[in-house]
Amino acid sequence: MTDSRTAILADIAAALRRPSPHHHQAPAPPPGPGVPIDWSDPVGVFEKRFTEVGGHWHHPPTRALVLDAVLTIVRQHDARAVLVAEDRPGLLDSLRLAESLRQQGVQVARRLDDRNRADDFEVMITGVDAALAETGTLAFMISPGQGRLATIVCPVHVVLLERARVVRGLGEFLTLAKPLLASGEVSGSFLVTGPSRTGDIELTLTVGVHGPGTIHVVLVD
Amino acid sequence: MKPTSTRFLPVADAALDSAQLQRALTTATGRFTAGRLAAGAELANWQSLRNQGRAIREEAIHRLDELLLLLEQNVRAQGGEVFWARDGVEACTYITDLAHRRGVTLAVKSKSMTTEEIALNDALDRAGVTPIETDLGEYILQLAGDTPSHFLAPAVHWNRDQVAQLFVDKLGIPWTQDVGTLTRAARAALRRRFLEAGMGITGANFGVAETGTIVVVENEGNVRLTTSAPAIHVAVMGLEKVIPRFEDLEVLLTLLPRSATGQRMSSYVSLLNGRRRPGEPDGPTEFHLVLLDNGRSRILADPEGRESLYCIRCAACLAVCPVYRRVGGHAYGWVYQGPIGAVLTPQYLGPEAGAPLPFASSLCGACRDACPVKIDLPRLLLHQRERVVEDVVKRHSGFGALGARIAGWFLQTPARFAFAGALVRTFLHLTGTGRWLRNVPGPLRGWIASRDLPKPPARPLRDLVGK
The missing domain is CATH 3.40.50.10420 (NagB/RpiA/CoA transferase-like)
Structure with a gap:
């Protein structure tokens, strides 16, 4: 093993001693402005781009009505059992979401203890760490209460989004994520843009391949 | 994947005859390119x-x-x-x-x-x-x-x-x-x-x-x-x-x-x-x-060829390539297709195994214009053509050296060059009447089969302008 490593590194070092005749180390120009986006309303930009990729947008007028909105979605999908994550900031618990759904007769699990029962759950409800307005993207950091499967395993994903989590785009997200990933504090992060999709058969867009085919965002003021 | 790149021509021929494949390629590549242009223009x-x-x-x-x-x-x-x-x-x-x-x-x-x-x-x-x-x-x-x-x-x-x-x-x-x-x-x-x-x-x-x-x-x-x-x-x-x-x-x-x-x-x-x-x-x-x-x-060690390592595998060059759009991917005979495949395959597998691929291009440059990291694919294709030719010359060194010696002799003085020109002119006019070359022997036949080449004029330019 060490042999291969040494050999490869020696090959690369030898190869690089021959500089490319087309190599010019001119510094790249800074990115210019993209298509002008009205940043006075980043949440509005996110809503537009999120719905353009097939997401469903909900904006209950008050915090008290968030539960009703979630319950409506759960009923709309005929879900008897739902997964309710424990998001890092604790938004879901501060809304007492799990208890309230249980009171309404919905079967609630806080985590997937038995993976073989994954298909019992029609809906997964999570928080989100950032929402990237420019691309309509949701960004999730892995955390103890919201692991890897919690944002991929069910056919329907309901995301509770606080207004303050909306950022402009990738650049701001990378700034947020870098310290968590570089320090090794979390093992990964996921960007999710719209439903799971494929075009592998005749380029016909089909949603809901291995991940959720339906994704809802409920804005929490 | 077992490479079959040397069979480019027969596989491409079959692809051209498949109406279903032609429909699929036209639709897919058209959509990929339209999507890319819209997303970039934004x-x-x-x-x-x-x-x-x-x-x-x-x-x-x-x-x-x-x-x-x-x-x-x-x-x-x-x-x-x-x-x-x-x-x-x-x-x-x-x-x-x-x-x-x-x-x-x-x-x-x-x-x-x-x-x-x-x-x-x-x-x-x-x-x-x-x-x-x-x-x-x-x-x-x-x-x-x-x-x-x-x-x-x-x-x-x-x-x-x-x-x-x-x-x-x-x-x-x-x-x-x-x-x-x-x-x-x-x-x-x-x-x-x-x-x-x-x-x-x-x-x-x-x-x-x-x-x-x-x-x-x-x-x-x-x-x-x-x-x-x-x-x-x-x-x-x-x-x-x-x-x-x-x-x-x-x-x-x-x-x-x-x-x-x-x-x-x-x-x-x-x-x-x-x-x-x-x-x-x-x-x-x-x-x-x-x-x-x-x-x-090894690719890195070739200063002229290493630019292909910049590739981020978006496949934009496939969708715009007039060759890929007609012959599809299987003709390329390995893992990577289109213009980038025509460069990578001979780099990875050697010039003999990838021989036909760098020539399967009109060098129109659409791939270079589409590439998100501006890889100069036409230059890389030409570079691979050089390597393939060098390889062929090396493998048939006796034949190649003789040809080069003969050509070298004729190119040495203006008189010998003029003599060679006269020989070729006379020979081509012996192939039949008419303005176009039609009936030629040997390797020229394949070239003429799909192209028109006028016969050389009776008097070369050199005679017209004087010595």
Whole structure:
């Protein structure tokens, strides 16, 4: 093993001693402005781009009505059992979401203890760490209460989004994520843009391949 | 994948005669290009993003050893294993040995051309580990025993009726033309596999040296499940995929989806820093990064050819190539198709195995204009043509040297050159009457078969202008 490593590194070092005749180390120009986006309303930009990729947008007028909105979605999908994550900031618990759904007769699990029962759950409800307005993207950091499967395993994903989590785009997200990933504090992060999709058969867009085919965002003021 | 690139012409001929394939290619490449142009046009800074992307890739390739060591250090620091593989055999052996040590008999895989390159599935099969492709296109091809014809949309040459019949035969579902139903059948068949598999194998779009992050881009969610459910995650990464900084992802993750599928962002981007941390409820307990050379350091050693290592595999050059759009991917006979495939295949497999490919181009330059990192593909194609010709001359050295000696003698003085011209002129006029050359012997015949060449004039220009 060490042999291969040494050999490869020696090959690369030898190869690089021959500089490319087309190599010019001119510094790249800074990115210019993209298509002008009205940043006075980043949440509005996110809503537009999120719905353009097939997401469903909900904006209950008050915090008290968030539960009703979630319950409506759960009923709309005929879900008897739902997964309710424990998001890092604790938004879901501060809304007492799990208890309230249980009171309404919905079967609630806080985590997937038995993976073989994954298909019992029609809906997964999570928080989100950032929402990237420019691309309509949701960004999730892995955390103890919201692991890897919690944002991929069910056919329907309901995301509770606080207004303050909306950022402009990738650049701001990378700034947020870098310290968590570089320090090794979390093992990964996921960007999710719209439903799971494929075009592998005749380029016909089909949603809901291995991940959720339906994704809802409920804005929490 | 067993290369068949030397059979470019017969396979291309068959492709041209297939009406179904022609329809599929026209639709697919047209849509890819329209999507890319719209997604790029939306950003006023698209051109400067391309320059930046190129600068990042150029820097990475010119700091390759240093960045790979940094990547290795950061992956190890977070508990991951790093294995350096000189070739496919070393990479496959490492993965099958690992599977044996852990008692793994089933592995789920996401689409990875790097693993196609090293025929990992065959190695796993031989070692008693069943590999399951989970990308829908790759799953179709695996069920059918077929090979990818497009490194982004591997089953682009299949139509829905063929998929329907395949699923009737292999999955036992009722025949349907509904793509949604077919997709759900694949989902249902693969669902248990994710949970049963002991190992998940992915490729890597980028490896961030600075943070040890492996980035995988996809749309279906199969990468997400492949890297979430099994106890072991193995990422196979060509060593040119390293990038220096985490922030570089802003440029590269803007360029790649827009150039590939015309999406602002692919449905899923996984930024993975190895195995599950204490307290995390799921995810692999082991992470292995296989850094694959397999010819890349040799490509790097060619200063004229190394620019092909900048490629981020968006496949934009395939969609705009007037040759790919007609002959499809199988004619290229290996893992990479289109203009970039015509450059990479002879680089990886040698000029003899890839011989026809660099010539399968009109050098129109559409690929260079489409490339998000501005790879000068026409220049690289010409460079590969030179290598192929040099190789042919070397392999037929007696014949080539004699020809060169004869040509050299005629080119030595103006008188000899004029004499040679007169000989050729006289000879060509002996082939028949009429303005155009029609009836010529030998290798010229093939050239004339599809082109018109006027006969040379009775008096050459040299005579008209005087000595």
